[in-house]
Amino acid sequence: MTLPYIHLSLAERREIARMHAAKIPINVIAERLQRHRSTIYREIKRNWVHDEEPLYRGYFHVAADMQARARRQRLGKLSRTPVLAVYVMDRLKAGWSPEQIAGRLRASGAPERLSHETIYRFVYSSQGQQLGLYQDLPMARRRRRARYQRKPRGLFIPAGNTIEQRPAEIADHTSFGHWEGDLMMFRKDLGKRNLTSLVERQSRYTILTRNPDRNSTGVMTGMIEKLKVLPETARLSITFDRGTEFASYPLLKQKLGMDSYFCKPQAPWQKGSVENTNGRVRRFLSRDTDIAALPEEALLEICDRLNATPRKCLGYRTPEEVLMSSLDPRLPGLRNPNQLRPGSP
Template sequence: MGRKSFEQFGIEERCEISRRRQAGESIRQIAAALDRAPSSISRELKRNTGATGYQSVYAGEQARARRWQGSRLLRDAELQARVLEGLRRGWSPEQVSRRLAQQDLQISYESIYRFIAAQIARTNDFSWRLYLPRAKSKRGFRGRKGGSPAEHIQQRVSIEKRPKAAADRRQAGHWEADLMLFARYGQAILTLHERTSRLTAIVRQPSKAAAPVAQTLQALLAPLPPALRRSITFDNGTEFALHYTLHQPLGLQTYFCDPHSPWQKGGVENANGRLRRWLPRGTNVEDLSPDQLLQIAQIYNHTPRKCLGFKTPAEVFAKVLHFKCESTASSPRQRHSVRK
């Protein structure tokens, strides 16, 4: 008697349910007459009964509305606009989702990712990927290998000897540094990243040479109180070969990742990936003014982060800086260097 697979109720069956229900028949009597399971009849009545009782036309409309499988962002133009506005600001789908949740607007970040992927598949317009922080049309990680000049760096100290306080991010003042390189030979931007607050500074470099990199690092960190310049971690690039010149003037320790292990300074690597949204590899750095770089740094440092409880790096660093310096006002040079 029972059906092997479930089938949706048709208009004829709904008319019969309505007629028999009005005649006072029980759920089991209706189920037997329609060769349906009593639970199916019960569920149909529970879901699709309106204020005036069970009506076949109204029940069909309710069922079709629930079966609509389109993206919520396509159905809700206002929510779509809010989401795209956040993505244009450089926020990740998760950051947009959590920020909207604070405003009582619920949309999961997976729904945002699926919406972008669906638009790319439907329109074959890959410009939709630019809404994502890494601007990738497919999600996933693509690693790469390279050589390492670690054995040629003087006074190199392995990351294994770095204090545990730096590794767990609980103590402020531990930094990471890296160079962002571009398609045009010799163009580079130095990235300096504080591990606790995720505050990031970016400064254009004249080249990959070690001397100007060391000078820039000293200029950025010198205005900070000693408690906020405890250590700095590098990869094994030759641009950091003069790291030891920072020891005495800044009073900080320098550490290096293991060869072929840039993930050991994951904070600045993550920052570089996010910054590529505004500084793709094909960028001509010579065309960027200091004000433009400052604006990019400001956008980055004022973007809420999940790891910070959806506070911004600028908010967290300001709190740390105030705690360390108490009422000491930051100088113009410091504000320019840290680029909050």
Template sequence: MGTHYCHLKLDERRKLAKWLEAKMSISEIADRLGRDPSTIYRDIKRNRYTDGELPELNGYHALVAQDKYEQRRAIHRKMIIHPDLKAAIEDRLKAGWSPEQIAGRMRLERHPIRVSHETIYRFAYSKDGREEQFYRHLPEHRRRRRPRGYRRHNRAHIFDIQSLSHRPERVSERLEFGHWECDLMMFRKEHGKVNVTSLVERVSRYAVVIRNEDRQSKPIMESLINGLVPLPADARKSITFDRGTEFSAWKYLKAGIGADAWFCDPQAPYQKGTVENTNNRLRRYLPRSTAPTALTNRYLRSICHRLNATPRKCLGYRTPAEVFESNLMEIQNRLE
């Protein structure tokens, strides 16, 4: 026997009740169940049924014991004994926050009653959570927890570029504000050529989404220039791309806003992991089945606002908007 205590399961309690009724000794029951005798004594003591009015019903009954066990466990589940807490967590999940972001923000704001992200997941996949279909509020909407898959990229080769290996270390280590990553989000072919550009600043994780009418590179670069030109020069120093041909007109960036362009190695989109992660978040609101022709700039801005107002673990549970605005203020103060 190991030192870790494992609670009895329902099928074990059924056997225990049957063998107790047959007057079997506790030591023999423990041997048959492969349990320590103290485990059996403990379960009988804690889950025995007693009725003062009908003493003939007193005894150990499997279903009653299981129910008492589950009720006792539920007492320690904060999301069950604090319905207001559960409602607040549910509202945040519906707003697009992950369990980890919710728990981290609670710690940052020093809530009197807090939960860990594991508590949220455990409730979602518990008996009570499944009855409410609480898992539908989780980011992946899955019945069971499983690792996320990864997108496959088939990119054409482009030439005359600056390799990511030559990007300054201060940029790679996120020590300098104003460096962005960019990608294109596509939709199903039957919806036409309309797509969106996803752009994210590496330090703050601040996201911008821009609609494109097709995949021609020059118009995409022009839309990037138009989107970034209102920012001070120190807030738009460079953009990192993958090797997609839609980014082949990268030289327009330098001429338009003075921004450098860096490119990942072939078949290595993970090297711009910040925007890849942002794309996964955006897919909650822009699945591949979306009809992109119906996307308005107002709707895309509302999605960005939601993402940028969501706390992030990597930012100490501050929001991308908070970090982005703080860095812009620092730039403004230097200029003054």
């Protein structure tokens, strides 16, 4: 029987991707979708994504649908570049904002670049709405506010605390005792609790601490409790973005003697170590995680796993090994890295 041809829908492409990933034969896929097997074969062949990274290689129903649409009409940049679209959606799922995605592409020297506005337009396009991409945004708004309502937010930073004033030796990861900090947010309907992630730039040692809300004093108090067990030489400075949750940064100077520096507006890649770490943490703690209900042992396990994993950038030593080797044994302070774990006194 000859089947009349109409363009494959996104739902059909989703089924093709699911069944192909399950290694179901093409003729069976065609039979279940009531399509000719050559249609399925051509669909997979024409829309197969070729990439050096195995994670981004294969048949992806969203990328395939966009690629097919682009053949019929000239659409936006993400619709014409399926590999880039897959990357953007993957990073959104990992908790990155459009500004962070666009900034990371620029900072990494990627051949394809985007503005954060392009990503927002993609998220709020009819196709993005169909995919529910807005749910992966930090604010998770179904509809985007009018432009005049989108006012820049952030702290006023004194000139002495801008990243331009940060000593040059901090930037190349060769100087010990310099940290980066960020806040990891979760679904609003699950409550206000969040996590502070702290990363020492040279060792990549990670500390996670839970906060009851975004109150800046509380966030800073949590950091101080964790970092005070370190000797002064291991807590010299910290770099943040301009989120209002870091407004009480002078407390770090008062209590710990730490200098604070802040990235340029909309430039989170300037604290790339903690951004990278957040992506690693998101493998275990998605935005759907109820942080309030998360057992303390689960948080401990994540920290231990991150700090005990050999890293190529460390010559395949672990962050814990590098941290402990960098501490001067003659100085009072930390003797056991377990003192830095979540829940430790």
